[in-house]
Amino acid sequence: MRIDRIPHHSVAIVGGGFAGAVTALKLLDRTEVPLAITIIERREELGRGIAYSTPEPVHLVNGPAEIFSLHPEAPGHLPRWLVENGPAHGWTPPAEVGSSSPPRYLYGTYVRDELARAVANARLGSTLRHVRSSASALVAAPNRIRITTTDGAVVEADEAVLALGAFQPRLSATESQLAGHPRFAANPWDTRALDRLIDCNEILLIGSSLSMVDAIASMEVRGYRGRYRVVSRRGQFVEGRRTVEAARDFLADGPLPTTARELLSRVKAERRAIAADGADWQGLPLAIRPHILSLWQGANDRERLRFTRHLRAFWDVTAHRSAPESHEIVESVTAEGRLTHGRARILGFAAEDGDITARLKTGADIETVPFDGVIDCRGHQLHDWRRIADPFVKSLLASGEVRPHSTGYGIDATPAGDLINEEGVVHRNLSAIGHPLRGVAWESSSITEQRTQAIALADRILAKFTPIRVA
Numbered sequence: 001m002r003i004d005r006i007p008h009h010s011v012a013i014v015g016g017g018f019a020g021a022v023t024a025l026k027l028l029d030r031t032e033v034p035l036a037i038t039i040i041e042r043r044e045e046l047g048r049g050i051a052y053s054t055p056e057p058v059h060l061v062n063g064p065a066e067i068f069s070l071h072p073e074a075p076g077h078l079p080r081w082l083v084e085n086g087p088a089h090g091w092t093p094p095a096e097v098g099s100s101s102p103p104r105y106l107y108g109t110y111v112r113d114e115l116a117r118a119v120a121n122a123r124l125g126s127t128l129r130h131v132r133s134s135a136s137a138l139v140a141a142p143n144r145i146r147i148t149t150t151d152g153a154v155v156e157a158d159e160a161v162l163a164l165g166a167f168q169p170r171l172s173a174t175e176s177q178l179a180g181h182p183r184f185a186a187n188p189w190d191t192r193a194l195d196r197l198i199d200c201n202e203i204l205l206i207g208s209s210l211s212m213v214d215a216i217a218s219m220e221v222r223g224y225r226g227r228y229r230v231v232s233r234r235g236q237f238v239e240g241r242r243t244v245e246a247a248r249d250f251l252a253d254g255p256l257p258t259t260a261r262e263l264l265s266r267v268k269a270e271r272r273a274i275a276a277d278g279a280d281w282q283g284l285p286l287a288i289r290p291h292i293l294s295l296w297q298g299a300n301d302r303e304r305l306r307f308t309r310h311l312r313a314f315w316d317v318t319a320h321r322s323a324p325e326s327h328e329i330v331e332s333v334t335a336e337g338r339l340t341h342g343r344a345r346i347l348g349f350a351a352e353d354g355d356i357t358a359r360l361k362t363g364a365d366i367e368t369v370p371f372d373g374v375i376d377c378r379g380h381q382l383h384d385w386r387r388i389a390d391p392f393v394k395s396l397l398a399s400g401e402v403r404p405h406s407t408g409y410g411i412d413a414t415p416a417g418d419l420i421n422e423e424g425v426v427h428r429n430l431s432a433i434g435h436p437l438r439g440v441a442w443e444s445s446s447i448t449e450q451r452t453q454a455i456a457l458a459d460r461i462l463a464k465f466t467p468i469r470v471a
Contacts, residue, residue, distance in 0.1 A: 009033050009034055009036065009158065010035070010036040010038070010156075010157040010159070011024075011027060011035065011036075011037050011038070011157055011159045011160070011461060012037075012039075012040065012145060012156075012157035012160045012161070013037065013040070013161045013163055014135045014138075014162050014163060014164060015039075015040070015041060015162065015164045015165055016040070016046040016047070016049070016163075017043075017048065017049020017051070017165045018049050018051065018052065018111060018434075019165065019434035019450045019454065020039055020046070020049075020161070020163030020433075021039070021046045021047035021111050022047075022070060022111065022115075022450065022454040023161055023163060023433055023454045023457055023458060024037050024039055024115060024118070024128055025070065025115050025118045025454075026455050026458035027458045027462065029118050031462055032124070032466050033124060033462075033465050033466055034124045034125045034126055035124075035126040035127075035462075035465070036126070036157075037126070037129070038131055039128065039129070039130050039131065040131045040134070040135050040147065040155065041131070041132065042133060045112055046111075046112060046115055046130060047108055047112040047114075047115055048111070048112065050165060051104060052105060052108025053105075054104055054105060054189050054214075055105055055191070056103075056105075056189075056191070056214075056221070057090065057091065057103045058214075058218060058220075058221050058329070059189075059217065060102065060325060061101050061102060061103075061107050061323065061447075062101065062210060062320060062321065062322060062323055063101065063323075063447070064098060064099045064100065064101065064243070065079050065082060065097060065098055065099070065101070065102055066099065068107065068447050070110070070111065070114050070451065072451065072452075079097045079098045081110055082097050082102055082106070082110075083097055086102065089105075089106055089109055091103055091106050099243055101325060101326075115128075131149060131155065133153065134149060134391075134392065135147050135150075136150045136391060136395060137392070137399070138160065138395070138401055138430075139399070139401070140160070140401055140421075140429065140430050142428065143158070143429070144156055144158065145158070145430060147160065158429060158465075159429045159430075159431070159461050160430050161431050161432065161433060161457065161461075162396075162419070162432040162433070162436055163432070163433050164393070164432075164435065164436055165434065165435050166382070166383065167389075167390060168187065168379075168382060169378060169381065169382040169387075170382075170387075170389065171186060171376070172346075174347065174348050175206070175376060177349045178349050178351060178356065178374060181356065181374075182196055183197060183200065183354065183373040184356070184373070184374045184375075185215075185375040186376050187376070188212070188214055188215040188376065188377045194218050194222065194375075195222070196373075197373040197375070198222055198223065198224055199372075200226050201226045201227065202226055202227045202228075202229065202370075202372055203219070203226060203227070203229070203372065203374065203375060204229050204231065204356075204358055204371040204373070204374045205228055205229065205374075205375050206231060206375070206376050206377055206378060207376070207378040207379065208232040208235075208237045208238060208317075208341055209232075209236075209316060209317065209320065209377070209379065210238055210320060210379070211377040211379035212238070212377040213327070213330055214326075214377075215375045216329060220329055226372070227338045227339070228338060228340075230340070230342075230377075231342065231344035231360065232343065232344075233343065233345055234313045234343060235341075235342050236313050236316070236317045237317065237341050238321060239321050239322070239327070240321055240326070240327025240328070241321040241324060242280060244282045244286070245283055245286075246286035246287045247270065247274060247283035247284045247286065247287040249287055249290075250266065250270045250287060251288065251295075256295055257295065258298055258299055258300075258303065259303050259306075260299075260307040260310065260311055263295065263311075264311060267288070270284060271284055282318075282321070284318070285318050285319040288319075289319065289443070292443045293443070296441065296442040296443075297415055297441070301407055304442075305407055305408075308407070308409075319443075320446075343363070345360070345361045346359070346360060346361075347361055347366065349374075355371075356373070356374055357371070358370075358371060358374070383409045383410055383435065383438045384404070384408045384409065385397060385402075385410065385411055385436075396411075400422035401419075401421055401422075401430070402420070402421065402422075403422040405438075405439025406439070408439070409442075410437055410439040410440065411436050412439070413431075413436075413437055413440045415440060415441075416431075416456070416460065417432055417453065417457060418431050419431060419432055431457055431460075431461075433453045433454060434450045434453065437453070
């Protein structure tokens with residue numbers, strides 16, 4: 001076994017997608033002591049992860065560029081970068097670049113380049129190395145973390161951060177009936193699987209949120225002219241984002257709600273007031289979003305789970321809307337009569353001679369419908385670590401170094417993100433960022449929330465390494 005030793009003041013980050021890369025960037029930019037950072041990430045490029053690895057230009061970030069700068073104190077940083085670098089990467093910036101939604105691959109390039117800039121300008125001899133492997137085991141001691149990789153390397157560091165991202169659910173029992181079928185795309189970003197669906201007449205899309213928008217955009221750019229049927233259990237359908245100002249901060253009127261019922265009551269009352277004024281309801285989630293962390297952490301588990309059971313689907317489609325350009329594609333297909341959507345539950349599939357038949361329960365009826373192709377658009381939304389098949393996740397739980405959050409979302413941690421082991425002891429040198437903290441912070445999957453977490457995490461880690469100045 002070979003051991004890679006790192007000098008004192010060291011941080012190991014498991015996962016080099018957006019959250020891991022931005023954590024490293026903030027550490028490098030803010031450190032006042034020599035710092036050695038190791039990122040364990042099997043992908044070739046840091047900063048892309050799942051979301052920003054897609055090569056398709058029609059897959060866009062779901063928000064305006066002006067809010068996605070990696071430097072919140074400089075909101076114009078990303079728009080300027082896009083103007084200077086977009087054309088070289090095949091994207092022509094529009095006149096109003098700040099309100100535009102650039103391709104996700106281009107945003108991933110921005111993250112990658114900013115991390116490279118931080119490394120090149122690293123102060124005090126600080127370094128970053130990229131270990132192209134996957135973590136397989138972790139052992140935490142009070143003053144040292146040891147991480148073993150799948151190729152046998154051992155990385156030791158003073159601090160470790162889990163930036164593992166989200167995981168795609170396993171195929172359901174019904175969907176597993178299609179495993180290996182050439183007309184089944186288990187991943188809506190699998191370009192080769194989508195290529196095989198070009199000559200279909202009718203495609204079933206399972207799920208009606210942002211992954212569905214990506215799938216339709218991908219098929220349309222390929223020249224597909226067939227029909228789509230979109231089904232989801234609740235029948236919700238993602239809407240396009242409009243440029244609106246945030247509604248008034250109605251949640252500032254008195255104490256924050258502590259129950260799902262009270263929150264729903266206040267939101268419904270405010271939406272009625274917005275409608276009466278003739279204003280756009282899309283300003284409402286913008287007013288709620290700054291309070292999400294306080295609302296979530298101020299509720300008990302019973303109310304959190306009540307929210308996830310009854311209100312999550314409504315929040316997801318109102319807060320997470322598609323980019324205007326993406327929505328135009330969906331609207332165009334709908335106007336042509338090529339897209340229908342509604343509430344349905346899949347009871348089963350039958351595949352015979354290349355054809356796929358689905359049994360759908362819609363309301364009180366059960367339909368048996370033939371399709372030429374099926375795309376699973378549920379996205380990477382498996383947050384229950386007890387159901388994740390990843391070997392490293394299973395190892396972390398089995399070792400007791402982490403424990404599932406009491407809500408079933410992600411893993412247990414303090415509000416600041418310090419992880420808690422199975423005995424209830426808080427790790428002082430093992431933290432998490434992003435998706436693993438879903439049970440702690442709920443909205444911990446978007447750019448803005450992960451950026452905020454990365455800054456706070458970098459400051460907490462560096463405070464341990466920086467000598468206290470005596471006045």
